[in-house]
Amino acid sequence: MQEKNFEKELDKAVGNIEIEGHSIPKHEKDIVSKVYRKYKNRIGTDAVDSLLYNLVEETKKMEQENGRTK
Secondary structure (H helix, E strand, O other): HHHHHHHHHHHHHHHHHOOOOOOOHHHHHHHHHHHHHHHHHHHHHHOOOOHHHHHHHHHHHHHHHHHOOO
């Protein structure tokens, strides 16, 4: 994915998440962007996509577990 397209897609993803009622702090968006840029040429975009997907899934799992403990 080209750099310009990546930023646009990242902004769209953040916007979609915010529509669902969750906010994404700028520093978290910056972390995702930094990870993508750092590793996209080293390990390939499929691996980066997998990493980001797993981060999202782990976050969902943590939110569910936190919801059970409240």
